[in-house]
Amino acid sequence: MLKQSLNFKLLQKLSPQQIQLMKLIQLPTQAFEERLKQEIEENPALDTGKEEPEDFEDSLENEYEDDGNEKIDTEDINIDEYLSDDEIPNYKTQANNYAADDEDREMPYASGTSFHQSLQNQLNTFRLNDEERSIAEFLVGSIDDSGYIRRDLLDLVDDLAFTQNVFTTEEKVLELLVNVVQKLDPIGVGARDLKECLIIQLKTKSAQKVRTLAIAILETSFDHFVKKHYNKLMEKFTISEEELKEVIQEISRLNPKPGSSYAGNNKFAEQIIPDFSIKIIDGELDLTLNSRNAPELHVSKEYNNMLKGYQESKEKSKSQKDAVQFIKQKLDAAKWFIDAIRQRQQTLLVTMNSIMHYQYDYFLTGDERKLKPMILKDIADQIKMDISTVSRVANSKYVSTPYGTKLIKEFFSESMKNDQGEDVSTREIKKILQNVIGDEDKRKPLTDDKLSLVLKEKGYPIARRTIAKYREQLDIPVARLRKEI
Template identity: 65%
Template structure:
């Protein structure tokens, strides 16, 4: 049986303007600049730079338009195409940038890079090979991954050569050509596993006692070496600790990922642009927002004059109504965008200022052990904003301090209670843990249970599994892997 009923329901929804504002807040400086350029292109009623004759008090277009009645449009012919033509170049295209004049104007040079595999192919041209052998060599180079390895069986390569290239050969021939690939730079390229990669690099080194011992260790005692069973190696080779240490030093100088050495030189490095700048002057902390986050924007006077001319006109038609509606829409969009930018600036500033006040001891000294436990709610309560807003600011913004440039979210941490009942930051505990490990005897590194015991002696009673978690977060390996001869 169908039944109709009326039900009242109260719900809260974000307006499109609020959603856009949240998106603007979470954008870092470089992404914000790109968003600003897009808006300037999409909205011709929005202009950047200073306008001498314009002031906010003259912005009365909204009130004027509200008085208009669609039933009594009085307008003369307004050709909207005249205002959107390409005859005049928009002002934003004539400016070198959209940020503060105090900032450096920098253009990155355009660099053309040669790929890793193309470089290997070019090296093959220095070898005298038959057409068939060259085709096999190029196929092998094409099988090299970005780390410099060929992670395929020789038999699989033989089969692929037959099916895809029409080259019928055998494993012995492919192995012979693979030895030629092993002669290419960077040393170790074309290896099928880590052991072969290290051996190839050692064979390219000038022979010395340490290098010869290193080659023997990798070739015949690779498992003992990876597990750092140094006593077993000393007994096996009958050498002194210093001789073994020299051999291991030779191995540690090798690159386990030879391809990355080439890729690292061609990869474009993304530089961090700080959103905030902190300076210490006469014992006082000075906070400033990156000038790129405070662009000079204003509403086009041409568009305001168009709307005013419409008001004073005496003719109307359907096309003119559409034109005026378009103008009003663009003016409203420009005004809202300018207001949103101002609100974004204010939100960023008050949030960072609250973080500075909360972590004052750290920012004035730079000592990480003075970082207080701080969660998003602590800052949200201080500035009267939602936790999600603080999260948007913290997760994607960087601050330049006298001690380095940091991601803001790194200043947030949970609290733990020490043996005196005081709340301390987990960052402080991690810093002390890092110091303990740095000062340990590398011949006998501390296991996790010993680290937990040492932290307890310093007044931080935490469990061994918590120590293991913090150690992993610091990218510090287990005791066995930290051991040195």
Template identity: 65%
Template sequence: MLKQNLQFKLSQKLSPQQIQLMKLIQLPTQAFEQRLKEELVENPALEGSTDQEELYEKEEFDSQDDYDEYDGNESIEADDINIDEYLSDDEIPDYKLAANNYSDDDDDRESPLAAAVSFHQDLLNQLQTFILNDTEMEVAEFVVGSIDDDGYLRRSIQDMVDDMAFTQGIYTDEKTVERILKSIIHELEPSGVGARDLQECLLLQLKHKTPTESIALATRIIDEQFDAFTKKHYEKLLTKYSISQDQLKKVISEIEKLNPKPGGSFSGSRVTENIVPDFMIRVVDGELELTLNGRNAPTLHVSRDYQEMLQTYKDSRDKSAAQKDAVQFIKQKLDSAKWFIDAIKQRQETLFVTMNAIMHFQYDYFLEGDELKIKPMILKDIADMVGLDISTVSRVANSKYVETPYGTKLIKEFFSEAMKNDQGEDVSTLEIKKILKTVIEDEDKSKPLPDDQLAEILKEKGYPIARRTIAKYREQLDIPVARMRKKI
């Protein structure tokens, strides 16, 4: 039996403008600039300016309530559009009368980058220096193409032989591929390229070094006792080769100079990372001063041309259907431009108030730069201070950097859990990690401290921490176990 009934239900729905704002907030400066360029291309009603002016004036536009209800899917009647809302009687728009104090340092300067040859292209270029027939060259080029970015050949000879036959129509055998690999590929630079594993990689690099007593001994140890060497069973090596500790130290020194990832050493394969800080904190007369990177405050305004189009429509007596369609399009573009400018303004305010709260929460650290003064801080602490949602604070902290007198820092690194010391005081886990790192750096490397002894030392310093917690912090600091830290 079918029946109808009414049901009331509360639900939350994010408007397109709110979604747009959240996406803008989580973008760091460089990604934000790219998003800005895309919007300028997509929306002709939105314009930028090269002048260092504050082009956003909230009073120019309708209030938030005026356009929150519009979801982009409603049908707009041209006769219902209030043209006067989009027009201004001023010959000079308000945005040109506003100024700011941005420094010339905030200008967007693009640094030219040299066009570099890729790692694999460099290897292919080196093949041209060898005298090879057509088949050998094709096999050599295929092998080079199978080398990964670290410089290793992680495919078996049989797989490459089959792949060449099925995909390239190159018919060869394992013996030929092995010969080309050893006589050609392993002679390419950087040394060690084309190795099948770490042991072979180190042996290839030792082979290309000037022969000395230490190099010869290092070659024997890597070839014959690679497992014992990697596990740092130094006593076994001293006994087997009847050498002194000084001789073994020289061998270790030579091996440590080798590159375990030869492909990574190629300059052309490096990706240049340019971190642009989103905030700047300065110490001025003993007080902290926070500024938002000027590149986060773009110079945007609504197109005067589009406003003139609306004025023309308003003044015309005969409004054709085509003109009505055009004015609907213009209104949509103007609305989109206003929403975007308002979202940018809200983004600036959200970024600033959130970072300002973080700065005051960690005031002692930013004032002196002592990492031991970083307080325990979680997202909820900052969210409660600024009255924002935890997810919004997370978006601000994620992938954002702040420039301080002590270096450029990733904001999310200032967040940490709290632990209690022996006096019952809350201390940051960052402080404990700093102390743990210092203890490990000062240990006797011939007898490195295991985790249980590290736990005892930190307990003596007033931090009662379990051994498993020490192990977790050590792994987070990328510090190996005691056996792997051993040196002679």
């Protein structure tokens, strides 16, 4: 039996404009510029203002409820709403700190030979028959970006048979690996593990007593060396502490990743463009938004001329009405995009301003011990915005400070209580832990238990397992691996 009933539901839905605004807020400066370029290419009603100033619609307060698909009655369009003499957007009344020669912001890169291509070219210096060249080229192709061959030789033999139709033996592959591939530059390339890589580099250097000893230690006692069991090494090789120190210095000069040092790998270096800048002026903090986040946009002159022509025309043809419908849709989209940029700019400034004042002591001094415990909710409550909005600003934005360029999310941290019952930032505790480890006697590094006692004496009662967690987050090895002689 079918029944009909009415149900009332209260739902919260984000409009397409709100969703797009959230996406714009999340974008860092470079990605925002790409999004801006895309919008300008897709919407001919937008102009960047790089040429002579054009007319611009100043009214941004109206809401546009049509979705761009419904039929528009051209007689109902108020043309005057889309025409204005204002040439500059209301959010662009600030100085642009970028000169004309700063416009070309594409990152240059050098062209050249890639790492693997360089290795392939070096094979031409060896006299090899067709089968040997095929195997050698396959081995070079199996080298990773660090310079290692991490696959088992038997697997390589099978792959040569299945993919290259080359039937060979494990002994033949090993011979070509040692006598050809591992002779290529940079030295150490083609090694199957760190031990082999270091030994190859030592053997190519002129023979010296310390190098001969270093090779012997790596070949027979690599595990003891890696685990820093120095007493066992001195006893086994009957050497003094000074001789062992010379061996350690010699090995430390070697390159553990020969492939990554190749200058011609043409990898892009990460380029960070700060979204904000904080400066200290007359003892006060001054916050500015990167002017590249607030581009000058306006309606193109051609669109204004088309609208004026339609307004002044006495007889309005069907083609003119169709053109006005198209123009109206593009202008609505352009006006929303400009408004979204203004809202994005305001959101970024309000959020960063709140963070700056919350961490005022840190930004004034640069002392990480003065960072207060701060979570997303603290800032969201202050600026009366959603936590997700603060997260979007913090996760992908950078700020230039007198102490370097920082990722904003690094200023957020949880709190712990010290022995006085006061809330302190976990960042502060990590900084103190880092300083304690930095000042320790490297001949007798502090264990996690001892580190826990030291911090407890400083007023931070922290368990050993928490010390271990913070130490791992700081990429600091255990005490045994921090030992030096």
